[in-house]
Amino acid sequence: MSDRRPGRRAHVGTDARTLAWRVLVRIDKDGVPLQAALRSALDAPDARGLEDRDRGLATECVYGTCRRRLWLDRVLAERIPRGLPSDVEVRNALRLGAFQLLLLDRVPAFAAVSTTIDLVRKVRGERVAGFVNGVLRSLERDPPSRLHADRWAHPEWLVSRWATEPGVDLAARLAANLAEPPVSLRLHPSVRSAALPGLGPTAQPAVFVVQEGLSSHTVRDWVRQGRALPQDPASARVVEWVEARPGHRVLELCAGRGVKTSQLAETLGPSDLLVAIDVSAAKLRDALRLVARWAPTVHVRALAADASQPLPLAPHVRFDRILVDAPCTGLGVLRRRPEILWRRTAGDIGVLAALQRALLTEAARWLAPDGVIIYAVCTTTPEETTQVLDHARNALGLTIERAFDTTPERDGQDGFFAARLTRRAP
Numbered sequence: 001m002s003d004r005r006p007g008r009r010a011h012v013g014t015d016a017r018t019l020a021w022r023v024l025v026r027i028d029k030d031g032v033p034l035q036a037a038l039r040s041a042l043d044a045p046d047a048r049g050l051e052d053r054d055r056g057l058a059t060e061c062v063y064g065t066c067r068r069r070l071w072l073d074r075v076l077a078e079r080i081p082r083g084l085p086s087d088v089e090v091r092n093a094l095r096l097g098a099f100q101l102l103l104l105d106r107v108p109a110f111a112a113v114s115t116t117i118d119l120v121r122k123v124r125g126e127r128v129a130g131f132v133n134g135v136l137r138s139l140e141r142d143p144p145s146r147l148h149a150d151r152w153a154h155p156e157w158l159v160s161r162w163a164t165e166p167g168v169d170l171a172a173r174l175a176a177n178l179a180e181p182p183v184s185l186r187l188h189p190s191v192r193s194a195a196l197p198g199l200g201p202t203a204q205p206a207v208f209v210v211q212e213g214l215s216s217h218t219v220r221d222w223v224r225q226g227r228a229l230p231q232d233p234a235s236a237r238v239v240e241w242v243e244a245r246p247g248h249r250v251l252e253l254c255a256g257r258g259v260k261t262s263q264l265a266e267t268l269g270p271s272d273l274l275v276a277i278d279v280s281a282a283k284l285r286d287a288l289r290l291v292a293r294w295a296p297t298v299h300v301r302a303l304a305a306d307a308s309q310p311l312p313l314a315p316h317v318r319f320d321r322i323l324v325d326a327p328c329t330g331l332g333v334l335r336r337r338p339e340i341l342w343r344r345t346a347g348d349i350g351v352l353a354a355l356q357r358a359l360l361t362e363a364a365r366w367l368a369p370d371g372v373i374i375y376a377v378c379t380t381t382p383e384e385t386t387q388v389l390d391h392a393r394n395a396l397g398l399t400i401e402r403a404f405d406t407t408p409e410r411d412g413q414d415g416f417f418a419a420r421l422t423r424r425a426p
Ligand SMILES: C[S@@+](CC[C@H](N)C(=O)[O-])C[C@H]1O[C@@H](n2cnc3c(N)ncnc32)[C@H](O)[C@@H]1O
Pocket: 253, 254, 255, 256, 257, 258, 259, 260, 261, 277, 278, 279, 280, 283, 305, 306, 307, 308, 325, 326, 327, 328
């Protein structure tokens, strides 16, 4: 469904909905993670003039459309005899229009439809705009049932899995995954005691939740100034469990962009050894930049390497504390990374569980006799949590001292699982 003609792709000026549409197209077409695509669009020069209100609307449209994408696609496909268009730009305009029309109460129906039509007209011309108009008008006249909306916003394999998993309140979990999570910030130790205005406490002493009324502009400023870092309390709890102290040699196997590395560095000194490893050199560069700002006295040694293979570290070195914040299916953070809803497949679980076992096996090789490993994932599947611990116990001879898990529906936090492992006898 496209009447693309040379020169037809007119420049579209940035307003909230156009920005949201561009982000949705990029996520769909290039497979970019939502957070990265949205951040780069909001930071782009042509978005600088956007008011906070418009930035908020664009953000709400991107997250809302992605959280409900599977349901929206189903609803749209029912209204289009030939199914959803293959043209990624038209498809995402339809999703965005339908999201605003059906799910965003504060946008009047005429605005949802007319802004979508204007956008499609600019990039695809009158004929395609007419088609989109017809589909959206049909949704407006005869709105679809919302009876199974939460369920159908999730892939069937996941719903079936949770429906039979002991202890899972399915309806509560589905609803929590689709809800807007609170914004929480880990404060820099230098401002923690004074507590910044507009923040409330969480279960983690270092993490505060942004209260209603505090502008996103202020939050962005704090982050830019190095006074705060977005982090969920459950993620911060993982690092607290490491109990890194001066004198410890600390190893982090999957450091990523360094959110947890910076927290580890808070309790270490200039002469302590902190080694950060990740398979991605680009992420490690970000991690180094972050720690250099957050804890400038701590010297991080970064190594880009596949940590599921023998690591090229000095053969005699052993670590008192090892954090394995392993790559995982991310099913505990769907509310923050909704693209997982359609990117993840059931087959990924086994692949990732094998990688997690390999990472833990390598971690165990570098553990000092009295050392501690914290194994963590932001997911809830038994394969990636308790079954990895079975491997730690049975194949690696480690002792599971304690473990915790959190879920959005029970704790209001991201879904994390973490365990403290040692070589000590129980
Ligand atoms: C859960 S994320 C880590 C998040 C990070 N610890 C933080 O708090 O910001 C998992 C990380 O594992 C990395 N990774 C994936 N496979 C890896 C491997 N084989 N060896 C080392 N790192 C790997 C990914 O690049 C990703 O950054």
